[in-house]
Amino acid sequence: MDWLDSIAWDANGLVPVIAQEVHSGDVLMFAWMNREALQLTAERGQAVYFSRSRQRLWHKGEESGHFQQVHGIRIDCDADVVLLSVTQLGHDPGIACHTGRHSCFFQVLKDGAWTTTEPVLQDPATIYKR
Amino acid sequence: MDWLDSIAWDANGLVPVIAQEVHSGDVLMFAWMNREALQLTAERGQAVYFSRSRQRLWHKGEESGHFQQVHGIRIDCDADVVLLSVTQLGHDPGIACHTGRHSCFFQVLKDGAWTTTEPVLQDPATIYKR
Numbered sequence: 001m002d003w004l005d006s007i008a009w010d011a012n013g014l015v016p017v018i019a020q021e022v023h024s025g026d027v028l029m030f031a032w033m034n035r036e037a038l039q040l041t042a043e044r045g046q047a048v049y050f051s052r053s054r055q056r057l058w059h060k061g062e063e064s065g066h067f068q069q070v071h072g073i074r075i076d077c078d079a080d081v082v083l084l085s086v087t088q089l090g091h092d093p094g095i096a097c098h099t100g101r102h103s104c105f106f107q108v109l110k111d112g113a114w115t116t117t118e119p120v121l122q123d124p125a126t127i128y129k130r
Numbered sequence: 131m132d133w134l135d136s137i138a139w140d141a142n143g144l145v146p147v148i149a150q151e152v153h154s155g156d157v158l159m160f161a162w163m164n165r166e167a168l169q170l171t172a173e174r175g176q177a178v179y180f181s182r183s184r185q186r187l188w189h190k191g192e193e194s195g196h197f198q199q200v201h202g203i204r205i206d207c208d209a210d211v212v213l214l215s216v217t218q219l220g221h222d223p224g225i226a227c228h229t230g231r232h233s234c235f236f237q238v239l240k241d242g243a244w245t246t247t248e249p250v251l252q253d254p255a256t257i258y259k260r
Contacts, residue, residue, distance in 0.1 A: 003239060003242055003243055003244060006244055016146055016160065018148055018157060018160065020155075020157055024155070025150075025154070025155025025156070026155070027148060027150055027157065027213055029206070030146065030148065030206060030211040042239065072238055072239070073238065073239040074235040074236075074237060074238050074239070075235070075237050075239075075244060076159065076160060076227075076234035076235050076237075077227050077228065077229050077231075077234045077236070077237075078234075079237075079244075081160040081234075081235075083157055083235045097206075097207050098207065099207050101207075104206035104207045104208075104211075105204040105205070105206050105211075105213045106204075106207070107204060107205050107206075107207075107209075108202055108203065108204045109133060109172065109202070109203040109204070109205075112133055113133055114133060114136055114205060114209075
């Protein structure tokens with residue numbers, strides 16, 4: 001059986017994906033893949049997601065240059081969530097978030113309000129110029 | 131504005147949640163919360179999810195004793211994913227998975243097949259006896 005057949009794709013043919021930075025353990029982002037995206041991710045060793053807003057494959061870094069090198073692909077006990085081990089390329093430290101921050105999870109709940117905890121490492125205007 | 135109003139709840143009133151172990155950085159599991167679950171999680175400092183299969187609140191550990199102490203609650207740039215920092219209670223090392231393993235992400239893609247990489251720390255039959 002094809003390893004892709006083991007995935008419990010949702011009603012839209014998608015699976016949620018968590019990208020975790022391999023050297024730091026930081027959770028960088030969360031996105032979705034369809035079957036083709038997951039297959040391409042495994043073949044290329046670079047993360048290819050499926051953009052739900054644009055309804056097309058999204059090779060992470062295609063506009064920003066911030067590609068994700070994939071070291072490992074895991075699934076959970078129900079085979080309905082994927083966990084990627086990645087190196088975030090293109091900037092040091094890595095920028096995974098479209099806001100120019102290291103991780104997308106830069107807002108933490110503090111005293112009943114969301115507080116931004118991570119600095120912008122690069123102005124998004126200069127990231128997406130290319 | 132209530133901090134819960136900032137969440138971009140999906141069409142079913144849910145938000146995906148990643149639980150990450152605070153001391154190891156391991157991603158333990160992935161689940162869902164509704165508004166009440168997230169509010170209770172913040173109030174109690176213990177993870178309360180919403181079970182989609184059972185369509186009810188699910189206080190993680192209510193059957194297994196494997197509660198999750200919550201140290202931090204983060205949201206991503208789009209405010210549509212939650213990241214919890216947790217200590218997995220009830221066993222050492224922590225057991226987050228209903229299969230008796232540390233993490234739900236115990237299957238890794240290797241040579242085109244899913245391979246189990248983590249041992250069962252406790253027989254689920256003895257976990258769910260209580």
